Amino acid sequence: MTNPIIDQLTQHRSIRNFQNKPLTNEQVAVLVDAAQHASTSTFSQQYSIISVTDPEILKEIGRISGHHWLMNAGHYFVMVADQHRNLRIAKAHDSDPFILHSMDKFLASVFDTAIATENIMVAAESMGLGGTIMGSILNDSQKMIELLNLPELTFPLLGIALGYPADEPELKPRLPKEAVHFRNQYGSDENFDQQLASYDALVAAYYKHRSSNDRTETFSHHIVSELAAGHGRRAELVDVIRKQGFMLH
Ligand SMILES: Cc1cc2nc3c(=O)[nH]c(=O)nc-3n(C[C@H](O)[C@H](O)[C@H](O)COP(=O)(O)O)c2cc1C
Known part of the structure; x- marks a missing residue:
């Protein structure tokens, strides 16, 4: 038993070589939409997505991750675990934010971020794109926080380099x-x-x-x-x- 979605999922391979062709704003918007419709723990939407387009920041991320090839990608996202928005809501309502600082809420934001990340990858592949999820941005998480100006209760979890594949790895x-x-x-x-x-x-x-x-x-x-x-x-x-x-x- 199969169908086009199963076929695509079982054909996944990470792509690290790209044609020199940027994604359009419309493609990026579709990918963000796909991420946002992923399941999210307690409907709390505990992640943010940063599109990095500044070549200087991209170069720094290339250095941190050791993946300089990301400069050739058609688009680069950083997926951020995020309880900051919910902290704003808590403060606006004089609600005790204690729980937002818990292990439980950190895990929830990691789950949400990871699941949204995979939705982006699957959506991108359905559009004829390919890419690689990058945990190696954690090689210097403090520097990533500074580069992206990340506030309290946010953490840069994963990068995603996407683009038009220039090869088809086994x-x-x-x-x-x-x-x-x-x-x-x-x-x-x-x-x-x-x-x-x-x-x-x-x-x-x-x-x-x-x-x-x-x-x-x-x-x-x-x-x-x-x-x-x-x-x-x-x-x-x-x-x-x-x-x-x-x-x-
Ligand atoms: C959470 C996560 C972090 C990853 N980090 C990196 C990375 O930093 N650099 C990289 O080249 N690939 C990274 N990958 C891709 C894996 O290396 C890849 O998925 C694995 O080798 C299986 O290969 P495939 O995706 O081609 O099937 C990451 C994948 C995941 C899920």
């Missing part, structure tokens, strides 16, 4: 369904170990055969090298998030 194989989809209770480690062995071989074949940047790497190697690379990385994150007024209790 689909990256995902884990076998049985390794991620269980019934009633969490699956057994022994089953996972078996599934991983065949998935490791599949990922190694993908990296060996893909047309660009081919290398020898299994999924297990990938996870282990991610862990090693992550040591001490973004150690300041909790402090910056708290400085913005989130996760105070």
Whole structure:
């Protein structure tokens, strides 16, 4: 059973090479509309979307993320976790804003921002565009806050580089369904170990055969090298998030 939406979802690949063609204002408006119609926790709409068009700011984001290729994208969004608007509402009504500073509300704004981000990606792909979601803006979250003049109770969570694809990368194989989809209770480690062995071989074949940047790497190697690379990385994150007024209790 399939349909055009399922077909599109299962054909997703991140695009990092773009034709030199900007998105129109109308396309951007449609993408924002698609984001805004995503489900939103407690109907609180706890995110903001910043279109970055200033080349100097884009260059800085390229430096922070290490993804200088974003300069060639047709459009760049920064997706911001946002309780600031709701703080304004609380103040206007003399309502106690205590809860807005909680872990619970930080998580809610992260959920909302992430779900809106994926809606933008799916909508963009339906328009013949492609792109890459970028967590690497967190390499210097404080600098991102300054660049975008982000107020209290906002935090820059993800970038999205979008544009007309200049290539069509191979689909990256995902884990076998049985390794991620269980019934009633969490699956057994022994089953996972078996599934991983065949998935490791599949990922190694993908990296060996893909047309660009081919290398020898299994999924297990990938996870282990991610862990090693992550040591001490973004150690300041909790402090910056708290400085913005989130996760105070
Ligand atoms: C939250 C999130 C953050 C990501 N951050 C980056 C990033 O900083 N740089 C990048 O090149 N890709 C980034 N990606 C894209 C992933 O690397 C990509 O989705 C993954 O390798 C699977 O490849 P595919 O999207 O082509 O299927 C991110 C994806 C997500 C969901």
